Amino acid sequence: MAVSKYVLTVALFVLFGYAMARGLEMPFRAMMMPVFVAAIALPLIVIALYQDIRRDQKRIIETHDSTADLAMTDSEVTRDAFRRVFGFFIWFGALITGAYLLGFLVALPLLVVIYLLMNKEPMWLSALLGLGVLAILYWGFQVGLVLPLPRGVLTTLLFGV
Amino acid sequence: MDDIWPAVVSGLVSILQPSAFMYMMLGIVISSTLVALPGIGSKTAIALLLPVAFTLEKFEAICLIVSVWAVSNTANSITSILFAVPGGSGSQATILDGYPMARNGEAARALAAAFTASALGGVFGAMVLALSLPILKPLVIMLGPPEFFVLILFGIAMVSTLSGKNKVKGLVIGLLGLLLATVGVHLVSGIPRFTFGSLALMEGLSLIPVTIGLFAIPELIALVASGSSISKMELNNLDSGRRQGIKDPFIHWWLVIRSSLVGVWVGMIPGLGSSVADWFAYGHARATEKGAEETFGTGDVRGVIAVDAATNAKEGGSLIPTLAFGIPGSSTLALVFGGLLIVGVKPGKDILTTNLDVTFSFIWLLIIASVITSVLCIIFIKPLAKATQIRPSLLVPVICALSVVGAFASSNSYYDVLIMAFFGVAGYWLRLHGWPRPPLLLGLVLGPEAERHLWTSYQLYDWEFIFRPITGSLLLLLMAILAWPTVKKFFRKKRAESGVAHGGQ
Numbered sequence: 299m300a301v302s303k304y305v306l307t308v309a310l311f312v313l314f315g316y317a318m319a320r321g322l323e324m325p326f327r328a329m330m331m332p333v334f335v336a337a338i339a340l341p342l343i344v345i346a347l348y349q350d351i352r353r354d355q356k357r358i359i360e361t362h363d364s365t366a367d368l369a370m371t372d373s374e375v376t377r378d379a380f381r382r383v384f385g386f387f388i389w390f391g392a393l394i395t396g397a398y399l400l401g402f403l404v405a406l407p408l409l410v411v412i413y414l415l416m417n418k419e420p421m422w423l424s425a426l427l428g429l430g431v432l433a434i435l436y437w438g439f440q441v442g443l444v445l446p447l448p449r450g451v452l453t454t455l456l457f458g459v
Numbered sequence: 460m461d462d463i464w465p466a467v468v469s470g471l472v473s474i475l476q477p478s479a480f481m482y483m484m485l486g487i488v489i490s491s492t493l494v495a496l497p498g499i500g501s502k503t504a505i506a507l508l509l510p511v512a513f514t515l516e517k518f519e520a521i522c523l524i525v526s527v528w529a530v531s532n533t534a535n536s537i538t539s540i541l542f543a544v545p546g547g548s549g550s551q552a553t554i555l556d557g558y559p560m561a562r563n564g565e566a567a568r569a570l571a572a573a574f575t576a577s578a579l580g581g582v583f584g585a586m587v588l589a590l591s592l593p594i595l596k597p598l599v600i601m602l603g604p605p606e607f608f609v610l611i612l613f614g615i616a617m618v619s620t621l622s623g624k625n626k627v628k629g630l631v632i633g634l635l636g637l638l639l640a641t642v643g644v645h646l647v648s649g650i651p652r653f654t655f656g657s658l659a660l661m662e663g664l665s666l667i668p669v670t671i672g673l674f675a676i677p678e679l680i681a682l683v684a685s686g687s688s689i690s691k692m693e694l695n696n697l698d699s700g701r702r703q704g705i706k707d708p709f710i711h712w713w714l715v716i717r718s719s720l721v722g723v724w725v726g727m728i729p730g731l732g733s734s735v736a737d738w739f740a741y742g743h744a745r746a747t748e749k750g751a752e753e754t755f756g757t758g759d760v761r762g763v764i765a766v767d768a769a770t771n772a773k774e775g776g777s778l779i780p781t782l783a784f785g786i787p788g789s790s791t792l793a794l795v796f797g798g799l800l801i802v803g804v805k806p807g808k809d810i811l812t813t814n815l816d817v818t819f820s821f822i823w824l825l826i827i828a829s830v831i832t833s834v835l836c837i838i839f840i841k842p843l844a845k846a847t848q849i850r851p852s853l854l855v856p857v858i859c860a861l862s863v864v865g866a867f868a869s870s871n872s873y874y875d876v877l878i879m880a881f882f883g884v885a886g887y888w889l890r891l892h893g894w895p896r897p898p899l900l901l902g903l904v905l906g907p908e909a910e911r912h913l914w915t916s917y918q919l920y921d922w923e924f925i926f927r928p929i930t931g932s933l934l935l936l937l938m939a940i941l942a943w944p945t946v947k948k949f950f951r952k953k954r955a956e957s958g959v960a961h962g963g964q
Contacts, residue, residue, distance in 0.1 A: 328652060
């Protein structure tokens with residue numbers, strides 16, 4: 299957790315540093331905003347990093363702030379929770395790759411069903427929800443909103459356009 | 460003043476057109492249902508509906524977007540009252556008296572009172588917004604690009620500092636939003652900025668995939684991580700007491716007005732959201748109502764009424780800086796603002812002068828949508844309460860699939876799905892380490908306007924624009940607000956040290 303926290307802060311520093319460096323190479327009109335923003339952000343990130351280090355050294359436990367954003371709850375930072383999140387990321391990656399390879403109309407309902415079955419939902423309910431998603435995609439988006447949902451690279455290769 | 464009455468009528472007629480009215484009803488139903496579902500907030504609801512809005516006529520899109528947002532604080536009282544689980548940031552204080560009422564067998568009364576107070580609060584907020592227009596109009600015309608530039612910075616800084624405990628992190632994320640807004644071809648010079656040679660990034664980052672990624676995906680991850688549904692409680696006592704609940708806010712009408720005023724005031728200040736409005740209103744009611752010290756917290760309906768009136772009145776208040784100065788006071792409103800920009804409605808001078816009918820359509824929407832939502836929520840208490848018990852394992856894959864299509868639909872590009880996925884992971888990472896996400900959205904939405912005003916100000920006045928009276932005063936005020944907590948902490952520490960020194964002697 300601590301390493302991940304510092305990686306994030308350093309990544310933000312690198313990002314703004316890059317923006318500053320690239321911005322300075324641009325004409326004045328184009329550089330104004332990125333340089334202005336990066337010039338303020340860079341020292342602030344250093345302050346944030348210093349605050350994090352100091353907090354860690356003093357072993358101050360941060361309380362979750364319920365008034366801010368969507369606060370992290372204690373149940374979300376357990377080993378079990380991270381394992382579930384990791385599983386979700388794998389499924390999410392498969393969903394996005396599947397949409398590219400198999401097309402939206404095939405991959406999305408299919409992966410919805412897989413997710414439900416993996417979470418021990420009954421077969422009939424999983425199939426019903428999968429069909430529901432297919433109906434929303436087809437009738438709601440493709441027909442209703444006239445949105446041409448792509449067919450996927452693999453299905454196009456196998457079955458033609 | 461002469462142009463106001465035709466605009467009032469025109470605004471009402473526009474949203475009462477059958478197709479526009481139908482989209483308002485659709486927005487109300489979807490918003491109330493999605494907000495009632497566990498873990499799905501109003502931002503997710505709006506983000507998922509924005510691709511639909513882009514295909515509509517102007518007033519149809521306004522009806523859909525604004526109604527989804529305007530009523531998002533109504534249905535979230537259900538989980539607070541029935542299960543003591545806040546349905547949203549604005550319904551935390553509802554638990555204090557709503558849940559004890561439910562346990563005392565008065566769940567239906569508490570819910571009906573909350574919904575009725577929400578409607579009254581929403582109407583009150585809209586009225587204040589309408590009354591403020593004659594004052595705002597000359598004020599907005601007086602301001603130029605330098606003032607608007609500083610006002611945008613002011614808005615982002617306020618939201619940044621108020622959306623988390625760590626103000627520095629909030630500011631950095633707000634600035635990150637402004638930086639991300641510069642991605643793409645610079646409209647004035649034609650130079651590609653931070654595109655890494657990718658054609659997909661030439662047009663910049665689309666609002667929809669970023670929003671879905673930043674808010675919907677982390678919320679779904681939170682559902683996955685928590686791994687359980689809200690409650691397996693039996694839904695009893697949802698029939699008797701509704702009538703009394705509807706009457707309660709009218710009996711305590713003076714409390715409704717005062718709480719609504721608190722809500723409007725909180726809404727007008729960028730950064731102070733529903734989570735502040737509900738506690739302020741609850742605190743106010745507890746301090747001023749007769750016998751509240753003894754009864755509040757044990758199931759007093761006045762505690763529920765005060766909170767729900769305030770959180771809904773807040774929406775009218777928050778539209779004042781949004782419509783007048785183009786500064787949305789929260790990330791949800793930033794999303795609404797971004798959606799309106801895309802459908803061709805530009806808050807600021809235009810909307811208060813040449814497009815005044817659009818402003819009044821917002822006001823009418825707040826009034827009509829608030830009332831209709833409350834009536835529907837009262838009628839459909841049971842199905843909505845049941846919706847709160849849906850298992851996350853059923854919701855997550857379906858919402859995720861819709862998120863993928865929603866991201867794709869914004870510009871018919873698979874790159875937007877990848878952008879959504881990237882911001883989904885980034886959003887979760889930011890949330891994990893306490894970096895607030897709302898300022899990023901605000902920066903992204905306001906970035907192009909900020910850059911335009913910065914450039915125009917520079918062209919008109921060189922760098923001296925920062926010394927113009929209003930601009931300079933706003934900058935000083937901004938710095939004072941940002942520095943105040945540190946200064947206060949410093950003096951408190953000094954005082955404590957001197958106290959110890961005196962004690963030692």
